[in-house]
Amino acid sequence: MSDxxxxxxxxxxxxxxxxxxxxxxxxxxxxxxxxVVVFERDWEAGGILQQCIHPxxxxxxxxxxxxxxxxxxxxxxxxxxxxxxFALNTMVFQMDPPAETDGRKTASFWIMSPxxxxxxxxxxxxxxxxxxxxxxxxALGIAGSRPAGVYTAGTAQRFVNMExxxxxxxxxxxxxxxxxxxxxxxxxxxxxxxxxxxxxxPWVSGLRRNVAQCLDDFGIPYYLEHSVCELxxxxxxxxxxVVKIGKDRRPVDGTLRFVGCDTLLLAVGLIPxxxxxxxxxxxxxxxxxxxxxxxxxxxSADCIFASGNVVxxxxxxxxxxxxxxxxxxxxxxxxxxxxxxxxxxxxxxxPNIRVVSPQKLCGGRDTTVFVRVAEPIEGRCRLFAEPGIxxxxxxxxxxxxxxxxxISAEKFRALPETEKCVRIGIxxx
Amino acid sequence: xxxxxxxxxxxxxxxxxxxxxxxxxxxxxxxxxxDNGCPLGIKxxxxxxxxxxxxxxxxxxxxxxxxxxxxxxxxxxxxxxKMRDVAREVAKVQAIAPISIGQILxxxxxxxxxxxxxxxxxx
Numbered sequence: 001m002s003d004x005x006x007x008x009x010x011x012x013x014x015x016x017x018x019x020x021x022x023x024x025x026x027x028x029x030x031x032x033x034x035x036v037v038v039f040e041r042d043w044e045a046g047g048i049l050q051q052c053i054h055p056x057x058x059x060x061x062x063x064x065x066x067x068x069x070x071x072x073x074x075x076x077x078x079x080x081x082x083x084x085x086f087a088l089n090t091m092v093f094q095m096d097p098p099a100e101t102d103g104r105k106t107a108s109f110w111i112m113s114p115x116x117x118x119x120x121x122x123x124x125x126x127x128x129x130x131x132x133x134x135x136x137x138x139a140l141g142i143a144g145s146r147p148a149g150v151y152t153a154g155t156a157q158r159f160v161n162m163e164x165x166x167x168x169x170x171x172x173x174x175x176x177x178x179x180x181x182x183x184x185x186x187x188x189x190x191x192x193x194x195x196x197x198x199x200x201x202p203w204v205s206g207l208r209r210n211v212a213q214c215l216d217d218f219g220i221p222y223y224l225e226h227s228v229c230e231l232x233x234x235x236x237x238x239x240x241x242v243v244k245i246g247k248d249r250r251p252v253d254g255t256l257r258f259v260g261c262d263t264l265l266l267a268v269g270l271i272p273x274x275x276x277x278x279x280x281x282x283x284x285x286x287x288x289x290x291x292x293x294x295x296x297x298x299x300s301a302d303c304i305f306a307s308g309n310v311v312x313x314x315x316x317x318x319x320x321x322x323x324x325x326x327x328x329x330x331x332x333x334x335x336x337x338x339x340x341x342x343x344x345x346x347x348x349x350x351p352n353i354r355v356v357s358p359q360k361l362c363g364g365r366d367t368t369v370f371v372r373v374a375e376p377i378e379g380r381c382r383l384f385a386e387p388g389i390x391x392x393x394x395x396x397x398x399x400x401x402x403x404x405x406x407i408s409a410e411k412f413r414a415l416p417e418t419e420k421c422v423r424i425g426i427x428x429x
Numbered sequence: 430x431x432x433x434x435x436x437x438x439x440x441x442x443x444x445x446x447x448x449x450x451x452x453x454x455x456x457x458x459x460x461x462x463x464d465n466g467c468p469l470g471i472k473x474x475x476x477x478x479x480x481x482x483x484x485x486x487x488x489x490x491x492x493x494x495x496x497x498x499x500x501x502x503x504x505x506x507x508x509x510x511k512m513r514d515v516a517r518e519v520a521k522v523q524a525i526a527p528i529s530i531g532q533i534l535x536x537x538x539x540x541x542x543x544x545x546x547x548x549x550x551x552x
Contacts, residue, residue: 043495053500053548055484059444067486069500069549073530161488164498189487189516208447212440213483217509316445395466401446 011335012328013107013123014038015092015276018047019317020308021129022075022084023324024331028127029082031332036084039111039121041091045079046072047131048154049317051161054182056209060318071317089113095126095280098301104337105303107280124335127327128277128291128299128306132313134179135269144230149237153179153267157186166190168263172240173197174228178206178315180267185214187265195261197222198242203376205400206267207315227251228264237262270313280304287355288312294344294360295367295407297327298334305331312357312370315402319370326367340364345415350425352377354399361422363412369405373397373426381428387419397426434460439477443469450474482506486548487519489534494526494551501534503543514539527552 012028014021017040028036038045049057052068059065062074079086094110107126112118134152149168151159156167157179169192173180176199184194197215202225204211215222223242229251230241244255272290274282283292283300290311291299297307307327308320333339341362347369349356355372369385377397384391389411397403405424412422434455441448444467451463452474462474476482484506488498507515515538522534528551535545 050549053488053502054486055502056445065484067500067502067548070502070530073549161500162496162498164488164490164496189512191516207445208440208449209442209445212447213442216440217483217512 008119008121009035010037010121010123011035012037012125012127012331013109013121014127014129014328015109016040016047016129016131016308016310017042017045017086017088018129018131018308019049019072019075019320020131020310020324020327021047021127022072022079023321024127024129024305024307024328025084026075026078026082027325027328028332028335029084031329031336033332033335036332037087038079038084039087039090039092041089043089045076045086045088051154051158052182053161054186057317060316061321068317075321087111087113089115092276095276097279097281098303105301107301107303109276109280123303125303125305125331126280127324127331128274128282128304128310129308129324129327130273130276130310132270132272132309134266135271137266140266140268142228142231144232144241145234147231147233147235147237149233149262150231150264151266153177153183153265156183156263156265160186160190166192167265168192168237168261170195170261171263171265172228172259172261173265173267174240175199175266175268176204176206176211176222177267177269178210180265181206181210181214183265183267184220185218188218188220192263194218194220195259196220198226198228199224200227200245201225203399205269207400229256231264232258237264240264270309272310272313274310277304277306277310282306285357285359288357290357292360293358294341294362295326295358295369296330296339296341296362296364297323297358298330298339298341303334305334312355314370315400319402322368326365330364345412345419346421348421348423350423350427352426353424355402356424361407361412363407363409366409367407369407369424370402371405371424371426372402373399375399377426377428379428381426383426384424386423386425387415389415389422394426437478439474441465441470441473442483443473452478454478481509483509483512485512485515485519485543485545487516489519489522489524489545491524491526491528491551494528496551499524499528499551500548501545502548503538503541504546505543507538507541507543511539511541515541515545519545 049068
């Protein structure tokens with residue numbers, strides 16, 4: 001499947017062969033685009049799901065609780081059936097700003113592979129699907145020495161689940177991102193000791209079910225409002241210092257303590273990977289760290305679309321696949337000159353919403369706007385899109401779980417010409 | 430509340446919503462389930478009181494493939510109390526490539542009635 005030739009001219013180019021990219025490529029083919037190529041830097045397609053061997057994927061898409069590789073297997077089979085081409089071991093290392101040919105924007109970028117060296121690719125449209133990266137140790141400014149044994153949770157996950165080696169024997173997890181919780185359980189099952197999980201915020205950032213099935217099931221303690229502040233050890237990590245964080249978000253005097261461990265796993269946030277998007281001159285939202293998109297998942301550059309965690313970090317892969325489908329079919333329509341955008345309104349949000357994606361609406365089809373609150377609202381609240389588009393009562397709203405705002409294309413199109421934006425928000429009762 | 434009745438609170442892991450269930454039990458009998466967002470919560474609560482089960486996933490050693498390990502899962506959820514026994518059993522397996530997704534690697538692991546199967550193809 002890695003054989004490719006003559007891909008210098010493609011209809012829809014998909015950058016990244018994870019769940020978003022593969023769903024986009026399948027949808028682009030189904031929409032009628034002829035030459036659809038997925039560019040993937042790894043030796044196989046599938047992206048990060050190949051190392052996510054735990055169950056919990058596909059409840060929305062397939063009504064089943066699949067593991068990551070099983071979920072990907074289904075999509076990869078669909079991709080081959082749909083006639084998607086793959087360029088594996090191929091790194092897209094540079095993107096050009098879109099050019100204008102015959103009044104239409106087209107994209108171009110540069111690829112590198114051991115087989116063909118460096119080539120330039122011209123595409124009628126592009127779907128960005130590069131996913132996200134974990135926030136690394138260097139971004140945290142932890143004091144102390146710099147010994148071996150400090151990894152992001154996803155790196156450890158790759159070691160254990162794909163390379164077959166354990167990063168250590170006695171681990172502390174910093175942060176309560178889902179990958180950290182999943183790795184706590186994984187390390188236990190592989191015979192390591194997991195001493196504790198420390199979270200700086202007053203709430204868990206991952207899903208509550210992962211606290212239940214990864215920590216509680218295995219008796220792993222977790223401490224909220226605690227921060228790892230110093231690393232100890234010369235060659236290998238020997239322990240960490242942890243301190244309680246007060247309501248004023250400052251360390252509490254007299255709470256500093258030492259915790260012995262040989263491994264520290266970081267699960268402190270994911271950042272969309274947008275180096276290429278920036279090279280292409282696509283507008284990036286400072287809130288999502290991903291491209292600003294409309295409901296076609298079209299970026300500020302008309303011929304460039306984006307989907308999945310490169311746009312906004314989703315909770316579930318099912319939503320990533322859905323976004324991929326939307327971006328892929330939009331990109332195919334654009335490549336065929338069939339994408340019409342009669343009207344585009346920005347979304348404005350109430351101040352308690354931290355993340356919103358997409359940020360603009362065109363009303364081409366029914367769509368879902370994903371929002372994430374800045375702080376938990378415990379108790380009943382109302383999620384709404386105004387004027388008169390959507391209203392739903394929620395039992396609670398928490399930063400760890402995205403909320404979905406359903407936008408009906410019909411209702412959007414019926415908005416009077418005088419409306420200059422759609423307002424989305426959450427209000428407590 | 431009558432004698433031996435007890436209220437337990439735990440999180441339903443049936444789906445990512447993770448409802449905090451309020452479950453009233455008498456011994457192993459579930460009398461009521463509250464705060465469940467859907468019917469799965471009731472089923473989960475009853476299971477959780479009678480015999481908690483979880484899907485087991487891990488990896489096995491494999492030779493002759495692109496990767497040194499292959500991910501595996503239990504075909505059906507296993508008793509939570511058997512997780513560590515199953516993990517030890519799975520650690521003993523040395524599989525040989527090619528492996529196809531769904532292939533049985535351990536039949537009826539630890540007498541649980543579930544097979545351990547490969548969750549990806551690997552060559």
